[in-house]
Amino acid sequence: MMLNLTVQSLRGRTGIMVRQMSSMANGTAKEKVDCLVIGAGLVGIAVARELSLRGRDVLVLDSAPTFGTGTSSRNSEVIHAGIYYPRDSLKAILCVRGRDLLYRYCSEYQIPHKQIGKLIVATRTSELPKLNELLIRGVQNGVEGLRMVDGNEAMRMEPELQCVKALLSPLSGIVDSHSLMLSLVGEAENHGAKFSYNSAVIGGHVQENQIHLHISDSRNLENLNGVHLPVPELTLVPKLVVNSTGLSAVPLARRFNGLHGGVIPPSYYARGCYFTLSNVGVPPFQRLIYPLPEDGGIGVHVTLDLDGQVKFGPDVEWIGEVDQISSFLNKFDYSVRGSRAERFYEEIRKYYPSLKNGSLQSGYAGIRPKLSGPRQTPADFVIQILQVFLVLASGINLGR
Helix, strand or coil: CCCCCCHHHHHHHCCCCCCEECCCCEEEEEEEEEEEECCCCCCHHHHHHHHHHCCCCEEECCCCCCCCCCCCHHHCEECCCCCCCCCCCCCHHHHHHHHHHHHHHHHHCCEEEEEECCCECCHHHHHHHHHHHHHHHHHHCCCCCCCCCCHHHHHHCCCCCCCCEEEEEEEEECCCCCHHHHHCCCCCCCCCCHEEEHHEEEEEECCEEEEEEEEEEEHHHHCCCCCCCCCCCCEEEEEEEEEEEEHHHHHHHHHHEECCHHHHHCCCCEEEEEEECCCCCCCCCEEECEEEEEECCCCCCEEEECCCEEEECCCEEEEEECCHHHCCCCCCCCCCCHHHHHHHHHHHHHCCCCCCCCCCEEEEEEEEEECCCCCCCCCCCCECCCCEEEEECCCCCCCC
């Protein structure tokens, strides 16, 4: 029975696991499912894989044409060791545990990655107390192998580097995020998970202690004015729902009628631009090079990809929220203005003084979803398990 385009899409392309067909209300079909994951970024895909491995019937919806088009593909692709975060915080606990699991998974499934190590550098003596604080915090978090090296040793390790002291983190590394996501999707699908793209969750409501999710074909949102959302084409009633929509996690949670507003955290957004290094034959660095953290980020740092390409970033530019439809469709401003290169040269030359004029080229930008704003104490992850559904609104970002 063909109900509408969205239902056809869900059935035809995913073989959706329908448990029960309910009556049509206001012309909208209603179906029950077991587990629904909203968002096919790295977090959503990993959740879908884990649920499917545990024998659950899983459906993943994403408003984009494919997986991983948001923050998961616009980051530094760094595997962090767990140094920066307060002791006993979710960020510290999950980063340390997740790092070990990620290296193990990449080795087992032959995901391109490399444990290249990282130097966090102090370029002035006034920065030494902060560098020492990072060492203490990293040790408290259980990060192994950390050690302080003096400037001469650090510059022997990296001849192009200039610093007075550095913290060596041998467990930091890099990963091919697309290959990682592709592997996780394949595993999830092999265990029965279904993926439906161009399928936007535009809201929902709580009824009889169950969440009812409103679904629309993404293409029907394209020409709207950003304020009024369309009438949903399909309502799905899952036993479990995971909101892992990244940049739109908080705006989407606000559209769940019946969800107490007090459980929805505030949301902030910080754009970060990357510039790539051009006109060099041999990469100037073999390791990740990081300055000390700044407000909203961990500094304009050196990242290498697995092909040896050097990139610098991200910087921090706080931006306002976009309208709901733009949020659901990931229509953020990802442009990289060439004028931002001036600040990049200034920041990079603090630790890489031989950087030549004209050697930076505009790369790409990403948006960090955050739960704390400018000049606020960085917030910890928020993972809320509610009676009727589960919300992930953590601001998690690979490489951040």
